[in-house]
Amino acid sequence: MDSNILASLSYGVYAIGVKGEQEPSACIVNTVIQVTNTNPPIIAVSMHHDNYSHERIRETGIFSVSVFSEDTSGAVIGALGFNSGRDANKLKNVRHRVLAEGVPVIKENCCCWFLCKVVGSAETATHTVFLAEVVAGSEKVTGVPMSYTYYHEVLKGSAPKNAPTHRANPSSGSQSDAGRFICTVCGYIYSDPDLPFEELPEDWLCPICGMPKSVFVRK
Ligand code: FE
Numbered sequence: 001m002d003s004n005i006l007a008s009l010s011y012g013v014y015a016i017g018v019k020g021e022q023e024p025s026a027c028i029v030n031t032v033i034q035v036t037n038t039n040p041p042i043i044a045v046s047m048h049h050d051n052y053s054h055e056r057i058r059e060t061g062i063f064s065v066s067v068f069s070e071d072t073s074g075a076v077i078g079a080l081g082f083n084s085g086r087d088a089n090k091l092k093n094v095r096h097r098v099l100a101e102g103v104p105v106i107k108e109n110c111c112c113w114f115l116c117k118v119v120g121s122a123e124t125a126t127h128t129v130f131l132a133e134v135v136a137g138s139e140k141v142t143g144v145p146m147s148y149t150y151y152h153e154v155l156k157g158s159a160p161k162n163a164p165t166h167r168a169n170p171s172s173g174s175q176s177d178a179g180r181f182i183c184t185v186c187g188y189i190y191s192d193p194d195l196p197f198e199e200l201p202e203d204w205l206c207p208i209c210g211m212p213k214s215v216f217v218r219k
Contacts, residue, residue, distance in 0.1 A: 011148035017064035018056035019102035025085035027053040030148045040133040048162035052085035061118040066106035069143030074155040076108045078209035112138035157208045158187025180219040
């Protein structure tokens with residue numbers, strides 16, 4: 001079987017908010033699904049064992065989901081998705097609100113948010129699938145939810161290495177690589193025939209992960 005066939009599955013882009021030891025934290029996932037429409041409903045989230053958020057969910061049994069919209073900046077995904085909450089206050093430059101439970105929800109043009117209480121989990125070698133009841137959330141949805149395809153094709157982003165959908169080589173293989181530069185941190189591909197990479201200002205930053213030009217390599 002060609003494992004690339006799994007890339008035909010559809011995903012969204014979500015922030016998972018957790019109660020940190022010192023301060024609230026959040027990470028990006030693309031795998032959130034509704035499992036039941038019972039009252040309360042149950043959702044499932046897949047998360048890598050190495051993620052700080054995984055550790056915090058195991059510890060506290062509670063997390064939030066913020067659903068990104070097509071108007072959510074790629075820089076927000078970069079701030080939450082390509083660092084570890086162990087090393088940085090990832091929410092420092094991200095507008096958010098901390099719920100009474102100590103869990104943050106993201107306020108960067110998100111469609112909606114909901115608060116989840118873990119009721120079960122299933123283990124794989126690399127990821128835990130958390131099952132959780134939705135115990136509170138937004139009253140309405142604003143904007144168009146961001147699909148992973150939109151993130152990939154319009155924002156030119158790729159999955160962080162711990163995402164279940166991560167691909168070692170994000171190249172589509174169908175376009176010429178001439179003049180294309182790839183961010184070695186997040187996989188973003190710069191390709192603008194009107195403005196070659198070499199002519200970008202020295203203080204230009206990757207629009208997805210915020211890293212400088214020096215981390216880019218020619219494809
Ligand atoms: Fe980047």
